[in-house]
Amino acid sequence: MKRSLALLLLLGACVPEVQRRVELYxxxxxxxxxxxxxxxxxxxxxxxxxxxxxxxxxxxxxxxxAGNATPTPPTLVIADPTVLESRGLSRSPAQREWVLFAKKSGRTTLEVTAQCTKQVYEVEVTTPMGAPQH
Amino acid sequence: MRWVLSVFLLVVGCGSSGGGRPNGGVTVGNGGKPQCGALGIACIGQKLDAPIALGSTVDLDLRYQIAGTSGPPTVVESADPTVLRVKGGAHLEAVGAGASAILFVGPDKAVLDFIHLWVQPPTELRVVRYTPQGTPLGKVLPSFKLLVKDEILVAVEPYANGQPLLGNFELQRKLQGTSVAIVPDSISGWYRIVARSPGTTEINFVALGLSAPLTVEVEP
Structure with a gap:
């Protein structure tokens, strides 16, 4: 009996914790x-x-x-919106689809926050090769 | 998950008052395959099938066909204003070489769709002859002959390395001689070269920092 209990406890300890993720596709x-x-x-x-x-x-x-509670839609926060800007898509009632557009060369960060976790993306906007520098 | 919405956004070019493809290349309803935005829900009726000439303008006339609603109020925005600048609603100015997304933004700043447009410096100003029905016949030779009372219909269009470019622009025309007259057609972008009397006339079309000289000899 004690052995079974110990085995169960050991198995429980081995169950990996689910890593919460929020990502852009x-x-x-x-x-x-x-x-x-x-x-x-x-x-x-x-x-x-x-x-x-x-x-x-x-x-x-x-x-x-979220159970019976109304799910909170994820949010996007861009540190420097003069480099990269975000807008919601009009056809996305769940507010999970966005349009991002690169406005000028530079670096910034984009933080995606979901109900249980967040993720920071490093953003680099570059001038394409061969294009004139404005 | 992609929503299938019966949304068609038609963009129709307004006519140019100077040079460029006649009537802005309006093709709505001519049987051509529509060009659609990146999200596949906005389709464009105007021929945006080439880069826009640097220094020229394009006027977009936005129209929607959305099931269950009329077209929503829309604002046109440029992703990179150093390439394409939006002035006065849907008037685009090509101010820098490169590519920029143009976003069709509805109420509450939600994006309906977007399309990438290219801007390229022109390398050639080409005089193209058209039939009265609007069919292009080809490039007009730098030197040609007409008979008195002959007339030909032409448009002055920018090219870059052989590729036609879009856009409206101010066109200057200079004449040396009186044997021909250049009459702007009722359709914007077209000009009639009319032979009036025997003699030789030098024509020079100037636009976008380029010129297209023609020598017309009129015979009796």
């Missing part, structure tokens, strides 16, 4: 000769995009259901 790509990289790895969350490029993203998270 691209819905559209860049036009020809322009760059858009949305990096979503354990060790790096980043967006590399050329100035002038707009792209749509959807926000996905694994937060537990």
């Amino acid at each position: 691209p819905m559209t790509g860049a036009p020809p000769a322009r760059t858009l990289r949305l990096i979503t790895r354990d060790d790096k969350h980043a967006i590399e995009v050329n100035a002038g490029v707009a792209f749509a993203v959807t926000i996905s998270d694994n937060c537990p259901p």
Whole structure:
């Protein structure tokens, strides 16, 4: 009996804790000769995009259901909106689809906050190769 | 999850008062395949099938066909105003070489769709002859002959390395000689070169920092 109890406790301790995540997934790509990289790895969350490029993203998270409560939609906060700006998509009633557009060269951060977790993306907006510097 | 909405956003070009593709390349209802935005819910009736010439303008006339609603109020925004600047509603100015997204923004700043437009410096100003029905016949030779009372319909269009460019722009026309007259057509962007009397006339169309000289010899 004691052995069984100890085994159960040991198994319980081995069940991995669910890592809560919120991430962006691209819905559209860049036009020809322009760059858009949305990096979503354990060790790096980043967006590399050329100035002038707009792209749509959807926000996905694994937060537990809110039960009877109304789920809080995720939010996007961009540290420097003169570099990258975000707008909601009109067709997204769950407010999980956004359009991001790169306005000028520079670096900033984009923080995605879901009900149970948040994720910061490092953003780098660059001038495309061969393009004149404005 | 993608919503299938029957949303069609039509963008129709207004006519130019100077040079450029005649009537801004309006193609709504001509059977051409519509060009759609990146989200596939906004389709464009205007021929935006080429880069816009640097220094020129494009006027967008926004129209919607959305099931269950009329077209919502829309604001046009440019992602990179150093490439395309929006002035006065849907008037785009090509101010820098490159590409920029143009966003169609509805009420409460929600984006309906977006499209990327390119701006390129023109390398050639080309005089193109058209039939009265608007079919392009080809490039007008730098030197040609007409008979008195002949007339040809032409448009002056920018090109970059052989590729036609879009856009409206101010066009100057200079004449040396009186044997021909240049009459602006009722359709914006077209001009009639009319042979009036025997002689030789030098025509020079100037726009966007380029010129297109023509020598017209009129025979009796």
